[in-house]
Amino acid sequence: MAERPHRPMRVPSSHFEAYEGGIDPAVQLRIAHDSARALVHRVRATDDADVVERMVAYTDEHGLDTLAELWAQAGPRTLPGALWRLSLLRAMIRQDARGTALIYQRGSEVLAASAHVVVAGAEAPTGPDEILRLADEVLRGAFSGDFAVALERAAAFCRVSAAGAADLADDADAGLDDARAGAMTGRASRLAGSAEDFTACAALERRGTLD
Structure with missing residues (x-):
């Protein structure tokens, strides 16, 4: 089957977990939360696997623009914020699969004895x-x-990748490549922060209070 045309994801990996902007009006935040609840409940209530696949393909077909209008300004430890960041994480990976795989593979070596690699669940070698x-x-x-x-898998992925980026930053620092060292250090910091947010969201979801 031929691939359907789609709008490209226009969010560079450096923007992952670094989206900043003005404060949304209260009504927009309410719509963000209501739409996130409705989406998750509707999809999870269906037995139709095609519905799930369509949701997975949604960001490929429409880009992140539509999601951004409602969800991007939501707090990172909310349901719409978690959905936005999951979609953004996937966009980051798809935009630079080779670079992301390199960072993750390095992290999986650094954290070889950690449960995070198992929880993330990527095939090895990655x-x-x-x-x-x-x-x-x-x-x-x-x-x-x-x-x-x-959410826990996303958190584990971010932790493993953060470890990989930090290790690559050390390599670049030793090689006197200050620009790459700085970029990898910043990426490691953002990924580590995202891991904490995903973990917090997972805990809220297990308590039934993620909204």
């Missing part, structure tokens, strides 16, 4: 194809199965 499959699996898990598990 190349571009494996990292793309992981991105789809995590987003798909948000609409089927256990939403908290999907």
Whole structure:
């Protein structure tokens, strides 16, 4: 089947977890929360696997623009904020699967004895194809199965990748490549912060208070 034309994701990886903007009006935040609840409940209530697949493909077809209008300004530890960041994480991976796989693979070596690698669930060794499959699996898990598990997998992925980026930053620093060292250090920091937010969201979801 030929691929359907779609608008490209126009969010560079450096913007992951660094979206900033003005404060949304209260009504827009209410719509963001209401729409997120309605979306998750509607998709999870159906037995039609095609509905889940359509949701996974949604960001490919429409880009992140539509989601951004409602969800991007929501707090990171809210339901719309979690959905936005899951979609943004997948976009980051799809935009640079090779680079993301390199960072993740390095992190999986650094954290070889950690449970985070197991929880993230990427195939090893992790190349571009494996990292793309992981991105789809995590987003798909948000609409089927256990939403908290999907959030925990996203958190684990971010922790492993943060460790990889930090290790690559050390390599660049040793090689006197200050620009790359700075970029990798910043990426590691953003990923580590995202891991904390996903973990917090997973805990809220398990308590039934993620909204």
